Amino acid sequence: xxxxxxxxxxxxxxxxxxxxxxxxxxxxxxxxxxxxxxxxxxxxxxxxxxxxxxxxxxxxxxxxxxxxxxxxxxxxxxxxxxxxxxxxxxxxxxxxxxxxxxxxxxxxxxxxxxxxxxxxxxxxxxxxxxxxxxxxxxxxxxxxxxxxxxxxxxxxxxxxxxxxxxxxxxxxxxxxx
Amino acid sequence: xxxxxxxxxxxxxxxxxxxxxxxxxxxxxxxxxxxxxxxxxxxxxxxxxxxxxxxxxxxxxxxxxxxxxxxxxxxxxxxxxxxxxxxxxxxxxxxxxxxxxxxxxxxxxxxxxxxxxxxxxxxxxxxx
Numbered sequence: 001x002x003x004x005x006x007x008x009x010x011x012x013x014x015x016x017x018x019x020x021x022x023x024x025x026x027x028x029x030x031x032x033x034x035x036x037x038x039x040x041x042x043x044x045x046x047x048x049x050x051x052x053x054x055x056x057x058x059x060x061x062x063x064x065x066x067x068x069x070x071x072x073x074x075x076x077x078x079x080x081x082x083x084x085x086x087x088x089x090x091x092x093x094x095x096x097x098x099x100x101x102x103x104x105x106x107x108x109x110x111x112x113x114x115x116x117x118x119x120x121x122x123x124x125x126x127x128x129x130x131x132x133x134x135x136x137x138x139x140x141x142x143x144x145x146x147x148x149x150x151x152x153x154x155x156x157x158x159x160x161x162x163x164x165x166x167x168x169x170x171x172x173x174x175x176x177x
Numbered sequence: 178x179x180x181x182x183x184x185x186x187x188x189x190x191x192x193x194x195x196x197x198x199x200x201x202x203x204x205x206x207x208x209x210x211x212x213x214x215x216x217x218x219x220x221x222x223x224x225x226x227x228x229x230x231x232x233x234x235x236x237x238x239x240x241x242x243x244x245x246x247x248x249x250x251x252x253x254x255x256x257x258x259x260x261x262x263x264x265x266x267x268x269x270x271x272x273x274x275x276x277x278x279x280x281x282x283x284x285x286x287x288x289x290x291x292x293x294x295x296x297x298x299x300x301x302x303x304x305x
Contacts, residue, residue: 028264075281105181106189109196123281129223133277133286136211139203146196153189157181 009045009053013060016041020065035148039111042088043104043156048163051092058088075126079119086118087111104160105153112149116141211275214289217255219248222284231255231274231289244283255287 019037026035038061046054062084066077091111094102102110120141124134185193219227221241229235229250236258237248246260246267254272262282270278278287 028266028269079281101186101188102192103184103186103189105185106192109189109192113196127281127284128279128286130220130277130286130288133279133288136207136276137279139200139207142196143200143204146193146200150193154178154181157184158178161181 008049009056012041012045012057016057016061017064020061024069033144036112036115036152039108040152040156040159043108044159046091046095047104047160051096054092055088058084079122082118082122083115087115090114104157105150108153108156109146109149112145113142116145214275214291216290217250218288218290220286241283241285246283248287255289
């Protein structure tokens with residue numbers, strides 16, 4: 001790993017951590033309502049710097065955030081970790097297989113969807129062994145995830161375009177314009 | 178912002194509308210499929226702890242190994258009025274007449290169901 005990569009991961013992880021922390025402070029008006037702002041950074045990392053950077057940023061963000069909020073290795077940490085890893089993996093896989101099929105908005109929707117699926121599945125196995133209870137809340141959770149995923153995708157798209165405009169020459173991992 | 182929405186690929190848009198349609202359809206199906214309940218069953222950590230008829234008003238303090246909560250039954254509706262879990266999603270969900278309230282931190286599920294689950298549980302115990 002080059003030192004430039006390390007620097008990049010550190011900066012992106014810091015941004016993701018700040019957004020994660022900010023989101024943690026916000027009141028949640030609807031149960032299961034999550035903005036998933038940190039996914040914006042994951043998306044930027046994935047499209048500009050590749051999958052390994054995105055996954056590193058996600059892991060650093062989830063682990064540090066849980067240490068800061070005192071939930072490390074607790075149930076909330078497991079939910080957060082499963083959601084973060086599976087959404088990053090899903091977005092990375094789609095992006096690796098079909099780079100030009102989905103833009104940031106589509107990738108963000110996929111990320112949000114897999115985040116929710118992973119958390120609901122884990123909630124079923126770890127906490128609530130009632131499939132009816134999970135099925136009742138799933139559509140609402142996924143619906144909210146689509147809305148927030150869309151908003152995050154738009155923000156990520158703007159961010160990626162601006163970063164590319166500013167220093168497009170220094171980034172090599174780009175095929176989209 | 179407008180430019181970003183305009184720049185989405187066709188796949189992005191298809192995915193968005195498919196997901197919206199599926200989740201709304203899911204919500205409608207769930208609404209229709211949940212039977213109007215007659216009993217409130219409170220499960221803590223996977224096992225049934227209390228059963229109350231939905232049509233008698235009462236306030237139940239429930240203590241779980243992970244935290245305490247107060248469950249209120251009134252006018253054929255049930256809610257969690259107080260809980261010491263951190264996010265209090267269960268409290269903000271408010272009154273429900275059917276379906277479920279789930280409190281993950283306290284590992285508690287409050288289900289409004291058609292019957293008492295006693296016979297079902299007994300069957301489960303026999304079959305496995």
